[in-house]
Amino acid sequence: MKHFAQLFTSLDETNKTNEKVKILKEYLACVSDTDKMHMLALFTGRNPKRQINSTQFRTWAIEASNIPAWLFEESYHVVGDLAETVALLLPDNENSSNKTLTEWIGEINALNNQPEVEKQHWLTQSWAMLDAQERFVFNKILTGSFRVGVSQNLVTKALADLTGLDAATLTHRLMGNWAPQTYQFEDLTHTDTALEDVSRPYPFFLAYPVQETSTVQKSPEALQSLLGDAQEWQAEWKWDGIRAQLIKRNGDIFIWSRGEDLATDKFPELHPFLHALPDGTVIDGEILSFRNGLPLPFAILQTRIGRKTLTKKILEESPVALIAYDCLEYAGEDIRYKTQTDRRQLLEGLQTVTPYPEVFRISELISFNSWEELTTIREQSRAMVAEGIMLKRKDAHYQVGRRRGDWWKWKIDPLSVDAVMIYAQKGHGRRADLYTDYTFAVWDGDKLVPFAKAYSGLTDTEINKVDAFVKRNTLEKFGPVRTVKPELVFEIGFEGINKSTRHKSGVALRFPRILRWRHDKPKEEADTIETLKALLGE
Numbered sequence: 001m002k003h004f005a006q007l008f009t010s011l012d013e014t015n016k017t018n019e020k021v022k023i024l025k026e027y028l029a030c031v032s033d034t035d036k037m038h039m040l041a042l043f044t045g046r047n048p049k050r051q052i053n054s055t056q057f058r059t060w061a062i063e064a065s066n067i068p069a070w071l072f073e074e075s076y077h078v079v080g081d082l083a084e085t086v087a088l089l090l091p092d093n094e095n096s097s098n099k100t101l102t103e104w105i106g107e108i109n110a111l112n113n114q115p116e117v118e119k120q121h122w123l124t125q126s127w128a129m130l131d132a133q134e135r136f137v138f139n140k141i142l143t144g145s146f147r148v149g150v151s152q153n154l155v156t157k158a159l160a161d162l163t164g165l166d167a168a169t170l171t172h173r174l175m176g177n178w179a180p181q182t183y184q185f186e187d188l189t190h191t192d193t194a195l196e197d198v199s200r201p202y203p204f205f206l207a208y209p210v211q212e213t214s215t216v217q218k219s220p221e222a223l224q225s226l227l228g229d230a231q232e233w234q235a236e237w238k239w240d241g242i243r244a245q246l247i248k249r250n251g252d253i254f255i256w257s258r259g260e261d262l263a264t265d266k267f268p269e270l271h272p273f274l275h276a277l278p279d280g281t282v283i284d285g286e287i288l289s290f291r292n293g294l295p296l297p298f299a300i301l302q303t304r305i306g307r308k309t310l311t312k313k314i315l316e317e318s319p320v321a322l323i324a325y326d327c328l329e330y331a332g333e334d335i336r337y338k339t340q341t342d343r344r345q346l347l348e349g350l351q352t353v354t355p356y357p358e359v360f361r362i363s364e365l366i367s368f369n370s371w372e373e374l375t376t377i378r379e380q381s382r383a384m385v386a387e388g389i390m391l392k393r394k395d396a397h398y399q400v401g402r403r404r405g406d407w408w409k410w411k412i413d414p415l416s417v418d419a420v421m422i423y424a425q426k427g428h429g430r431r432a433d434l435y436t437d438y439t440f441a442v443w444d445g446d447k448l449v450p451f452a453k454a455y456s457g458l459t460d461t462e463i464n465k466v467d468a469f470v471k472r473n474t475l476e477k478f479g480p481v482r483t484v485k486p487e488l489v490f491e492i493g494f495e496g497i498n499k500s501t502r503h504k505s506g507v508a509l510r511f512p513r514i515l516r517w518r519h520d521k522p523k524e525e526a527d528t529i530e531t532l533k534a535l536l537g538e
Helices: 002-012 017-030 033-043 054-065 069-079 082-089 101-109 116-127 132-142 152-163 167-173 185-189 220-227 268-276 298-302 312-317 340-352 371-378 460-472 529-537
Strands: 233-239 242-249 252-257 281-291 320-330 360-362 386-393 407-411 415-426 435-444 447-454 474-478 481-484 489-494 496-499 507-510 513-517
Touching: 002 017, 002 033, 002 132, 017 033, 017 152, 033 101, 033 152, 033 185, 054 069, 054 082, 054 116, 069 082, 082 132, 101 116, 101 132, 116 132, 152 167, 167 185, 220 371, 233 340, 233 407, 242 268, 242 320, 252 268, 268 320, 281 298, 281 340, 298 496, 298 507, 320 340, 340 360, 371 386, 415 447, 415 460, 415 529, 435 460, 435 489, 435 529, 447 489, 447 507, 447 529, 460 474, 460 481, 489 507, 496 529, 507 529
Parallel strands: 320 360
Antiparallel strands: 233 386, 242 252, 242 281, 281 320, 386 407, 415 435, 415 481, 415 489, 435 447, 474 481, 489 513, 496 507
């Protein structure tokens, strides 16, 4: 754990890419192969199963630190991170353990089905073996909240430098359903392609947002400057569903989400068409709720996400289909090196002969002759229940991760309303001492009705100003939440709006965020609940 805690600290202390790669390589070169795999698992989001819940963790931490519960909670609100709070409150230790990362995670996994008294004893003894920094990292792993400011690209670059394998191969081998207990370092670094896992998906190719380029305008002239000749591009609608890869290999089928969740059992409607595909086929696409040949809003699909059991009612209310974007493997061959046009032809060939065209759909190509024409077509996005337009260079290969140049997403402008901030709460991490999480309201007659929370969109300077306002204008306190004087107005943007019986306003927003601080608008001129309902009607 000493080496791993030092790795975490060293990475946290620099924002230089080359320095991070150097730190990763030094760690990988000095630890065992099993520690390498446990480190890679943690850095790719594969935390061990949580064995101690939050209530137990807090209760036992309060006992071990020998302080009142109220003082623990106040400390937590100041620090903003439970793992760090416990690490700071526990007394310093003179002794230190030499257990490896592998040994510690083995002990965590061994807690499964152990009685509470045994878990508490083990946790207390473990804290007594670690210094403050080791305890912090240990707590992060134990609570399932381990995060590190290093992209998977940097990890694979360090691995590639160390092993001599190319980064694309390593990225592919780190995909899928693997665990460090069974996936060995030699499995990761072998040269025999016959040993590849048949269930493993390919790394997803992600589009770059047009809006994040230096070309802020969205005019035809700006697109011409950014992308060149319109005839070199194909355009498709950008759908709002679950990005997925669907695999048929060796007679077995697999459905992987972009978050690397194996979701085969979640979409039984797709199984017949998958079984009908030729062996050695991998398709990239979007899973959406569909009815009567039309896509439904994401909120409909959301009703079945996370459900352990798919009832007949859920399947009837949220039937799904696949809109296929791309073909990544054909007749057992990785065809990502082929051009976009060639891959599209193979995909169309598969879809043409399917006996299940209602669930195996293909992403429609938008016909356009100029950027001016496509700009006009894009305005129809909401009517199509789409988020905007995807632009793909016709000669593009299928790449790994987010790459600027060949795939672009040109989303429509968000819906927006002007709202009043009424509640504020402190953030987490480096913003743990600042009020950065806000609740917003619109007018319903002479009352303000809360309808959304948002915590992104402001600059650091603006956050500091809002924080100062909250501290000067707090009206009530409810634990960490502060009711503030309703005075500040912000423009809130969001991608979609749906009815909701769980919210007092009667609506729920998709991806709300702050677009700008409306210094020019008094609270009385903020929007009303009728404004939201009108957007809902649209």
